[in-house]
Amino acid sequence: MTSGGGILVIVGYHPHFLMNGIPTHFDGPSGEPLAIESHVHLVSDHIKAAHAALWRLDEMDEGVVDEEWVAKKPKWRRFWRHPVSFVMAWRKADR
Secondary structure, three states: OOOOOOEEEEEEEOHHHHHOOOOOEEEOOOOOEEEOOOOOOOHHHHHHHHHHOOEEEEEEEEEEOOHHHHHHOHHHHHHOOOEEEEEEEEEEOOO
16 A cells, blocks of 8 residues: 555444434443434445545445344334444545
């Protein structure tokens, strides 16, 4: 890689779920549900910002609600095949 190059990997909670009113959440020490403060950033927002900073998207994948999810969270069956997470691999463009 030439000088100034680099690799960046972003893993995130899919904006689809945030826009459907399901924040990033987990169970606290005593079992109470806790939500993490979240802000919606569309996938295109990530891409536009990265391109402006001269990053090139090399690879992207989205995780969906599948059998493994439903086995742990049966109530999520209604979200079958909805995107729940994403990962993007970026490479800094040569100047």
